[in-house]
Amino acid sequence: MLKNALRTCLAGVALLSSTVSVAQADPVKLDYYLPQDVQYDPAVPTPEEALGYQVGEWHVRHDQIVQYMYQLAESSDRITIEETGRTHEQRPLLLLTITSPDNQKNIDAVREQHLAAADPNRDADDNTPLVLYMGYSIHGDESSGSNAALLFAYYLAAAQNPALDKALQDTVVLLDPSLNPDGLARFAQWANQHRSKNLVADPQSREHVQPFVRGRVNHYWFDLNRDWLLLQHPESQARIANFQKWKPNVLTDFHEMGTNSTFFFQPGIPSRKNPLTPDENVRLTEILAAAHADSLDNLGNLYYTEESFDDFYYGKGSTYPDIQGAVGVLFEQASSRGHLQDSVNGEVSFPFTIRNQFITSLSTLYGAHANKKRFIDFQERVYDDAMEAGDDANFDGYLIGANDVNRLSGLVELLKQHGIDGYRVERDVETNNKRFKAGLSYFIPAEQAQYGLIHAIFSTRKDFPDNTFYDVSGWTLPMAFNTQFTTYRGRISLDDTAWNAPQRDAVSINANAYALAFDWYDYKAPAMLQALLEQGVHARQSFKPLHLPTLNGKTANLSAGSVVVTRAYQNQDWSNVVAAVKNIAEQQNVTVYSVKTGLTPKGIDLGSRNIQPVKEPSVMMLTGDGVNLYEAGEAWYYLDRHVGLPLSMVDTDRISRVDLNRYSHIILVDGSYYTLSDGEIARLTDWVRRGGVLIGQQGGAEWMSRHGLLYTQFVEDKTFSDAFSTAGLTYKDRDSYYAQRRIAGAIFQMDIDPQNPLMFGFPHRSMPVFKDELNAMEAPQSPFVSVAQYSDQPLLSGYADKRNQAVLAGKTNIAAHRLGEGRVIGFADNVNFRAFFWGTAKLLSNAIYLAPAIEAYADPIKDKAAADEAAAAH
Numbered sequence: 001m002l003k004n005a006l007r008t009c010l011a012g013v014a015l016l017s018s019t020v021s022v023a024q025a026d027p028v029k030l031d032y033y034l035p036q037d038v039q040y041d042p043a044v045p046t047p048e049e050a051l052g053y054q055v056g057e058w059h060v061r062h063d064q065i066v067q068y069m070y071q072l073a074e075s076s077d078r079i080t081i082e083e084t085g086r087t088h089e090q091r092p093l094l095l096l097t098i099t100s101p102d103n104q105k106n107i108d109a110v111r112e113q114h115l116a117a118a119d120p121n122r123d124a125d126d127n128t129p130l131v132l133y134m135g136y137s138i139h140g141d142e143s144s145g146s147n148a149a150l151l152f153a154y155y156l157a158a159a160q161n162p163a164l165d166k167a168l169q170d171t172v173v174l175l176d177p178s179l180n181p182d183g184l185a186r187f188a189q190w191a192n193q194h195r196s197k198n199l200v201a202d203p204q205s206r207e208h209v210q211p212f213v214r215g216r217v218n219h220y221w222f223d224l225n226r227d228w229l230l231l232q233h234p235e236s237q238a239r240i241a242n243f244q245k246w247k248p249n250v251l252t253d254f255h256e257m258g259t260n261s262t263f264f265f266q267p268g269i270p271s272r273k274n275p276l277t278p279d280e281n282v283r284l285t286e287i288l289a290a291a292h293a294d295s296l297d298n299l300g301n302l303y304y305t306e307e308s309f310d311d312f313y314y315g316k317g318s319t320y321p322d323i324q325g326a327v328g329v330l331f332e333q334a335s336s337r338g339h340l341q342d343s344v345n346g347e348v349s350f351p352f353t354i355r356n357q358f359i360t361s362l363s364t365l366y367g368a369h370a371n372k373k374r375f376i377d378f379q380e381r382v383y384d385d386a387m388e389a390g391d392d393a394n395f396d397g398y399l400i401g402a403n404d405v406n407r408l409s410g411l412v413e414l415l416k417q418h419g420i421d422g423y424r425v426e427r428d429v430e431t432n433n434k435r436f437k438a439g440l441s442y443f444i445p446a447e448q449a450q451y452g453l454i455h456a457i458f459s460t461r462k463d464f465p466d467n468t469f470y471d472v473s474g475w476t477l478p479m480a481f482n483t484q485f486t487t488y489r490g491r492i493s494l495d496d497t498a499w500n501a502p503q504r505d506a507v508s509i510n511a512n513a514y515a516l517a518f519d520w521y522d523y524k525a526p527a528m529l530q531a532l533l534e535q536g537v538h539a540r541q542s543f544k545p546l547h548l549p550t551l552n553g554k555t556a557n558l559s560a561g562s563v564v565v566t567r568a569y570q571n572q573d574w575s576n577v578v579a580a581v582k583n584i585a586e587q588q589n590v591t592v593y594s595v596k597t598g599l600t601p602k603g604i605d606l607g608s609r610n611i612q613p614v615k616e617p618s619v620m621m622l623t624g625d626g627v628n629l630y631e632a633g634e635a636w637y638y639l640d641r642h643v644g645l646p647l648s649m650v651d652t653d654r655i656s657r658v659d660l661n662r663y664s665h666i667i668l669v670d671g672s673y674y675t676l677s678d679g680e681i682a683r684l685t686d687w688v689r690r691g692g693v694l695i696g697q698q699g700g701a702e703w704m705s706r707h708g709l710l711y712t713q714f715v716e717d718k719t720f721s722d723a724f725s726t727a728g729l730t731y732k733d734r735d736s737y738y739a740q741r742r743i744a745g746a747i748f749q750m751d752i753d754p755q756n757p758l759m760f761g762f763p764h765r766s767m768p769v770f771k772d773e774l775n776a777m778e779a780p781q782s783p784f785v786s787v788a789q790y791s792d793q794p795l796l797s798g799y800a801d802k803r804n805q806a807v808l809a810g811k812t813n814i815a816a817h818r819l820g821e822g823r824v825i826g827f828a829d830n831v832n833f834r835a836f837f838w839g840t841a842k843l844l845s846n847a848i849y850l851a852p853a854i855e856a857y858a859d860p861i862k863d864k865a866a867a868d869e870a871a872a873a874h
Helices: 047-051 062-075 101-105 107-118 144-158 162-170 181-193 234-246 279-299 350-370 372-392 405-417 451-458 525-534 574-588 629-643 652-657 678-689 699-706 717-722 731-741 802-808 838-849 860-873
Strands: 079-086 092-098 130-136 171-176 250-257 263-265 327-334 340-343 346-349 397-401 423-425 429-431 434-436 441-445 484-488 494-498 515-518 540-542 546-549 555-558 563-566 593-595 611-613 619-623 647-651 665-668 693-697 746-752 766-771 786-797 812-819 822-827
Touching: 047 062, 047 144, 062 079, 062 092, 062 144, 062 181, 079 144, 079 234, 092 144, 092 234, 101 107, 101 162, 107 171, 107 234, 107 372, 130 144, 130 234, 130 350, 130 372, 144 162, 144 171, 144 250, 144 327, 144 350, 162 171, 162 350, 171 234, 171 350, 234 405, 250 350, 263 279, 279 327, 279 350, 279 372, 327 350, 346 350, 350 372, 372 451, 397 405, 397 434, 405 441, 405 838, 429 484, 434 484, 515 546, 515 555, 515 574, 525 563, 525 574, 525 629, 525 838, 546 593, 555 593, 619 629, 619 652, 629 647, 629 838, 647 652, 652 678, 665 699, 665 838, 678 693, 678 822, 693 699, 693 838, 699 822, 717 802, 746 812, 766 786, 766 838, 786 802
Parallel strands: 130 171, 130 250, 250 327, 619 647, 619 665, 665 693, 693 822
Antiparallel strands: 079 092, 092 171, 263 327, 340 346, 397 441, 397 484, 423 441, 423 494, 429 434, 515 563, 515 593, 540 563, 540 611, 546 555, 746 766, 746 786, 786 812, 812 822
């Protein structure tokens, strides 16, 4: 289909026709980039006039982008500009609205007219405007996109062209010049500070080799192109607010790839689109692909389609639109990374990469405009079909609910940002062996315009026509937040207003209380505890469940791990303590109970030795060479933003010079830790034996196991590979073979020991956990060391081959034990995957605050012998 579509040409638009080689080391002029068959308004400043250098000569800084975009808005009546948010580092997030001057005068009416196509209760017509969302460089070190945005914005502001005038009369362009300002700023600084006057193309030169924290990621080291659905960062939240406000027809996502490649644009691999995406979406993508091909053919540049990338995960920029009546288009340009770099195709220059991104920006505009009616009709049909599909579903909607207000609120806020409607349940509902409490549950109707996205969010699909995934295969959001959910059919009592806040019984704090207490079940309980410790409040943590008589005449039944603040042992007036508790509880939305007496009706009393003082932790995490950048960022983000715990980050090449005695806990996230010497390992082991707490995740836990710190044995790679026969396979089977062998980012079920201190605050015997690595621990022979293991039927959502499931079933994925005076804790999985898996994230807090309660010892000799025996039997 695509090959035929490639014969479709752009009408009435002449793009560049001169051919150039890949190499372009000499400074270029503006006409290297711009079409030369039009005049440009001299009142509009060129990028060079604003920057003091030509685009592509240096990597543009984000502050320079901001300055220039405001200059364009000042000089052109086609452009308005707004700041839609701020990054973590407080850089402004900009959105330029670019259309004809007449449209600008009535922009709200134009937007409302466009939204008719996305509203099943209204009809679009021939005058319904097209909307394009043009976004650049969500990976900050893929900066040709943001540099091309300078040129595209200038062209839209200054070009005097009848074809452009017509396009802007019918179209609104939403231009986001930098989707990741913090990463772009970091990379521009790196590339520019290493630029030589005589450009260096050597790939091994420092200019082309970034340090541990690359420009790709945002402030907290996240890949923002995986956050479109998850919305854990301000950049994503602002972007999705713009998307839902405008409901664009086309969204562009400009990236870079390996230097030895050429240029890719979608469609991607046909068999790897999400089954929920309409086939018409692919056909429209092919129409745009024809426009891109025409433009690049004129330049004589190489490109390809349909051989790479997929459109399955709706959390990526090029896929998020596809379930919402729009067409997302991914562009991948071979990267120069710095200013000039050798490749198998010759030297790749920065200006060359920029020009390809600029040219395909033009072809997107004109290609979409030439097919405006088809894009509008498609959007209208998608939302009408979604409404009809919701009405025809064999259920009325989804129920979600949780006793933990903070986890429930996190999920509710996420759904709300995606334009989904839900209503608080006003009476208890029991269905499918689950109870949904009034005030703590919501009903999400199936019959609404966003039913397609709702279906994708709640899907627990496990079978796929193509099991090769570029990214994750399962992301069921209620599972990620560990909330109950189910489909529901029938009448239900609901609040009238969408997404009113969860309700629970109000409990006031009484200054005359004998003690104050809060439940560890609450997601924000660790943040509450940490804030109290930082304010010098003496807090005690219970290693047993509590049944506390309160001043309101009721008994508060709290889970093990819950925190008690007593009058005793405080170093400040009780009134100050009460004020601190009240203030922090309001900030964290945590319920605090006013305890009447230390004598309880059952269970332990408040003077029990099972209630121990909590010391303020001092936590360090190893970073740098050999450490997984993303997973380190996720741990940092959780502890910093969700717990409020100051985290010291020390690079692996500095550990020999660091005073380990400053720290109570050390975290090793996924990584190889290959740089650690025998002497440094001995120091770390001694630190643990003298009372330190060592916490490992994935590769970090496996490293601890190999070096005799974590007394468990990881399942050998051979065990997984032996489960897959290669008999009869031919060369063409290799992709399928390796796809079957990997865990494609799926959600597994783990069975837990709720009595183990690491699981305090997790009352159910099973829960979801995200799994994206093929690893697990053999069940330890030492009693009480295994904290959780995968269920016998472990897959809940996403893809994992049944042979891998069989190997993993029953294997330990969380283990903890004492080592000398210290503790060692190992997680086979990343408990805080992409910061949206709130259901397991608190396990990291448990590993920090509840480590003193871990009393189990492990026998390394017995466990190694058992592991060897199990391996031999297998």
